[in-house]
Amino acid sequence: xxxxxxxxxxxxxxxxxxxxxxxxxxxxxxxxxxxxxxxxxxxxxxxxxxxxxxxxxxxxxxxxxxxxxxxxxxxxxxxxxxxxxxxxxxxxxxxxxxxxxxxxxxxxxxxxxxxxxxxxxxxxxxxxxxxxxxxxxxxxxxxxxxxxxxxxxxxxxxxxxxxxxxxxxxxxxxxxxxxxxxxxxxxxxxxxxxxxxxxxxxxxxxxxxxxxxxxxxxxxxxx
Numbered sequence: 001x002x003x004x005x006x007x008x009x010x011x012x013x014x015x016x017x018x019x020x021x022x023x024x025x026x027x028x029x030x031x032x033x034x035x036x037x038x039x040x041x042x043x044x045x046x047x048x049x050x051x052x053x054x055x056x057x058x059x060x061x062x063x064x065x066x067x068x069x070x071x072x073x074x075x076x077x078x079x080x081x082x083x084x085x086x087x088x089x090x091x092x093x094x095x096x097x098x099x100x101x102x103x104x105x106x107x108x109x110x111x112x113x114x115x116x117x118x119x120x121x122x123x124x125x126x127x128x129x130x131x132x133x134x135x136x137x138x139x140x141x142x143x144x145x146x147x148x149x150x151x152x153x154x155x156x157x158x159x160x161x162x163x164x165x166x167x168x169x170x171x172x173x174x175x176x177x178x179x180x181x182x183x184x185x186x187x188x189x190x191x192x193x194x195x196x197x198x199x200x201x202x203x204x205x206x207x208x209x210x211x212x213x214x215x216x217x218x219x220x221x222x223x
Contacts, residue, residue: 041068
């Protein structure tokens with residue numbers, strides 16, 4: 001790929017989702033046994049990540065909305081499931097919509113077996129996308145919530161830094177322009193945005209304060 005070309009397949013996917021999908025592939029080795037995914041159903045799955053088939057015995061979908069076609073329709077604050085039932089709980093881009101995140105995390109830990117794994121993602125510098133989008137969590141905030149709920153944090157990975165956040169916002173704004181205007185602006189904008197994206201990690205490494213920005217996080221923790 002030429003440095004100035006941004007593939008069409010990536011242009012139509014948010015930068016945050018691209019980073020999240022890549023991280024999920026990287027931690028895919030922890031996804032095994034009986035898995036509960038909170039906030040998802042069989043309909044309308046976003047991104048390119050798909051549950052692995054070889055290591056997972058069963059992947060159960062839980063969502064509060066019937067339209068998502070979940071296996072279990074329920075609220076994450078009141079899971080109608082047995083204690084210590086799952087090897088892994090996956091919760092992607094859900095906690096920001098939950099009225100009481102601390103209760104939700106405690107419920108997810110309750111249904112995890114001892115030593116089980118939580119895979120959690122949350123946005124940070126991201127648009128409000130519904131009337132029920134309540135929260136944004138910093139890295140220290142996530143660490144505190146997980147510790148209070150009884151988890152052992154194994155890893156936390158930020159998605160992008162200052163330049164990545166800027167690219168994410170500008171890309172979103174450009175994507176929502178009328179087609180003719182988007183094409184005209186894109187002749188200049190796409191190469192510039194791609195260059196900024198490529199410089200993001202290097203700039204954050206040279207200036208730590210730039211690394212304090214993030215579009216969000218992926219967390220892996222042990223119950």
